[in-house]
Amino acid sequence: MERETGMRRKLAAGNWKMNGTSAALGELDMLATSHPAPGVDILVCPPATLVSAAVRTVDNRSIRIGGQDCHSETNGAHTGDISAAMLRDAGATAVILGHSERRASHHETSEDVRAKARSAQKAGLMTVICLGESLLQRQATNTLDIIGAQLSLSVPDSSNGQNLVIAYEPIWAIGSGMTPTPDQIGEVHDFMRDRLEQRFGSGVGRSVRLLYGGSVKAANAAEIFGISNVDGALVGGASLTAADFGPIIAALEAA
Ligand SMILES: O=C[C@H](O)COP(=O)(O)O
Numbered sequence: 001m002e003r004e005t006g007m008r009r010k011l012a013a014g015n016w017k018m019n020g021t022s023a024a025l026g027e028l029d030m031l032a033t034s035h036p037a038p039g040v041d042i043l044v045c046p047p048a049t050l051v052s053a054a055v056r057t058v059d060n061r062s063i064r065i066g067g068q069d070c071h072s073e074t075n076g077a078h079t080g081d082i083s084a085a086m087l088r089d090a091g092a093t094a095v096i097l098g099h100s101e102r103r104a105s106h107h108e109t110s111e112d113v114r115a116k117a118r119s120a121q122k123a124g125l126m127t128v129i130c131l132g133e134s135l136l137q138r139q140a141t142n143t144l145d146i147i148g149a150q151l152s153l154s155v156p157d158s159s160n161g162q163n164l165v166i167a168y169e170p171i172w173a174i175g176s177g178m179t180p181t182p183d184q185i186g187e188v189h190d191f192m193r194d195r196l197e198q199r200f201g202s203g204v205g206r207s208v209r210l211l212y213g214g215s216v217k218a219a220n221a222a223e224i225f226g227i228s229n230v231d232g233a234l235v236g237g238a239s240l241t242a243a244d245f246g247p248i249i250a251a252l253e254a255a
Contacts, residue, residue: 008209010040010225011165011232012249013128014239015068015096015213020046025057030242032061039253040232043128044239045096048082055091066094066128069102072115074123084116084123094126096234098154100171110153118156121163128165128234129154130213131192135172143170143184144191151195159200161207166192167234173214175237182227185212189229218247225255 016024028044035042045066046054054065071081087095097120098113117127131150133143147168155164168188173179180188189210197205212224213234224230232252238244 008161008207008231010252010255011043011209011211012040012245012252013043013066013094013096013165013167013211013232013234014045014245015099015234015236016044016046016050016240017068017101017236018047019240020050022050022053024240025050025053027240027242028054028057028063031245032058032063034242034246035062035249038062038249040249042249043094043126045094045128048087051087051090051092064093065091066096066126067092068096068099070095070097070116070120070125072112072119074119084120084125087120088123088125092125094128094165095120096128096130096167098150099130100132100169100174104171110150113154114156117154117164118158121156121158126163126165127159128167128211130167130169130234132169132171132174132214135170138170138172143188147188147191148195151192152199155199159208160204161209165209165211166196167211167213168192169213169234175215177215179215179220179224182223185224185230186228189227193229216248218244218251221248221251222255225252 042063045068067087070084074083097116102108120127133146137146209231211232211234212230216233216235217238
């Protein structure tokens, strides 16, 4: 497998999911203090309730703050939802979209994800669009078909290397302690790179960062970051504390 890193700056992204009250901001402060000038980009996506406070905690240091979802509309009668413009107004510069937990629990389709991503990119947010197959789909050797369809339907035409990041997150690897083999991860990442280059041309296609997500921890980070076309990780559980996320960031810096 050919290793192709291009000029892409690596990205360590943390997804806190539905975890964290204001007490958790101490972890963010510790993370920012311990990484004053990181050799990689760091993104932390806390619950929406903490976005503004997280932005204040980071206080223009080396960590950017993102949301975990947004609505496709800018405003309106959508009780409980928040828009990309609202996230931006709160100081977020990125948003995770199409996470498998939202595709499952909120019945989000790839078309929904594309509409949200279009709105988020228009609002100036970097979109981290998540794709991934189920265990049954992998066992049926349908992984590349599933990823290809999700990639083509979820990613808007307005995407480029600055406003689009793709996270490959096999559903069966999320929070399970299981990870695909390096060859399996590499196969999907090489495939996504090819597809992006075919659609957007080699310049844009090569500049989009591809993250792996699913049970990333300090113990497996270095091996994962050595895989072809893996430009970083989207980390769930191990992003909640500076003690767990810090070593993953260090592994990415060393890769
Ligand atoms: O968004 C993050 C992923 O769902 C991975 O979660 P995890 O690191 O807890 O497996």
